[in-house]
Amino acid sequence: MLTTKGELLLRINSLKEPTTTVDLAEATSVSQQSVSRLLIDLAAEGLIIKKPLVHGLELRLTSKGLNVIASLAARLEHALGKGGRLTGKVETGIGEGKYYLSMEQYKEKLAVLLGASPYPGTLNVRVEETEKETFLARLPLFEVPGFEDGQRTYGPIHFYPVSVAGHDCGIVVPVRTSHGQGLVELVAPFNFRKTLGLSEGHEVAIEARR
Amino acid sequence: MLTTKGELLLRINSLKEPTTTVDLAEATSVSQQSVSRLLIDLAAEGLIIKKPLVHGLELRLTSKGLNVIASLAARLEHALGKGGRLTGKVETGIGEGKYYLSMEQYKEKLAVLLGASPYPGTLNVRVEETEKETFLARLPLFEVPGFEDGQRTYGPIHFYPVSVAGHDCGIVVPVRTSHGQGLVELVAPFNFRKTLGLSEGHEVAIEARR
DNA sequence: ATTACTAGGGGACGAGTAT
DNA sequence: TATACTCGTCCCCTAGTAA
Secondary structure, three states, rough: EOHHHHHEEEEEEEOOOEHHHHHHHHOOOHHHHHHHHHHHHHHOOOEEEEEEEOOEEEEEEOOOOOOOHHHHHHHHHHOOOOOOOOEEEEEOOOOOOHHOOOOOOHHHHHHHHHHOOOOOOOOOEEEOOHHHHHHOOOOOOEEEEEOOOOEEEEEEEEEEEEEOOEEEEEEEEEEOOOOOOOEEEEEEOOOOHHHHHOOOOOEEEEEOOO | OOOHHHHHHHHHHHOOOEEOOOHHHHOOOHHHHHHHHHHHHHHHHHEEEEEEEOOOEEEEEEEHHHHHHHHHHHHHHHHHHOOOOOEEEEOOOOOOHHOOOOOOHHHHHHHHHHHOOOOOOOOOEEEEHHHHHHHOOOOOEEEEEOEEEOOOEEEEEEEEEEEEEOOOEEEEEOOOOOOOOOEEEEEEHHEEEEEHHOOOOEEEEEEEEE
């Protein structure tokens, strides 16, 4: 998605020490020769400062180079929307999650991620599918592995740490299902309906934890 | 800086209405023919859904396509330092962590947080105390509870999900100890020294996960 | 060791055009 | 009108190698 020049700019920005064309070539999956040529180009464009050392090169971005990265970041930010929070409405529904939460193998691991044993039921929240995708894409992802019990196999679950009204909880996504189309399932060590007084149709704001 | 495919993905993401290859060609400064070909490629890669209309095309990003954009945005944010990053130098250490990692009770829970069983040793990194505080304050926190074994009691551990050089790992902080001052201990399902070639004095950049 | 020049090959691009 | 196929050109990349 990024051009090789873009990849190089990004690498160079996070460098604190001198490097070599060979190292950069490895990091960016292009040849040493290409790195050499591209660095010459970037320097000619005024995006980087290149200083040859006895052993390798000292590279640093110019403010112009930094601007290139910053403005691209801004474009992406804008395209993705702000996305720091996900809002939706509570929906009564048979959470597939409730079923999963009855399995000891999942429960134990979710307990670690939640800090306490999960309440045996999930809160279903109806959200915008696209907002959901961008929101989740920015959160750290934990995978709760699947298992077999001799009868059948149970697939892995993805867990995203979030919070609702200041209470830590998590979004669970059974990996196998073709994503619950605009629905998220929240799991927590407490009963959402009682503790937070939530029920059918209530607006809920889900935020990244912390 | 973005490849033409990247430009197209970005345009398509912000589209709400059908469009034509000619319009996209103008917007991206490539030929209509190239747009046509690239859209076919993007669809084949599963990044977009392309539906021909009588007049033009209906284009939409798949969640995979959206993820491509979102993860690029995250990379740029990190590169710009907005996402927070903590740098320091590897220190050969006393390895209090190694002791903890020998306890089955901690190991199991760390395995859930790491996605695999922890390597029985930690990487100690010397950092700026204040930078450490602000960095950790922005990360989600997981608490691994303590326990007793009849002999003595073992205190809880705080776990922060981070990544080093693209590898998911975690910062562990024994809650009780105060002598962490400017030192962080990294735990991972692999051997830092071998896998990342890190040793005494090496510079390490610790980033928020994702 | 390094960087970087030269030569050659492959892939991306666009003009023309079928549909 | 559209999209998209064919094909010739050119650009970018890498291998070899000089410095």
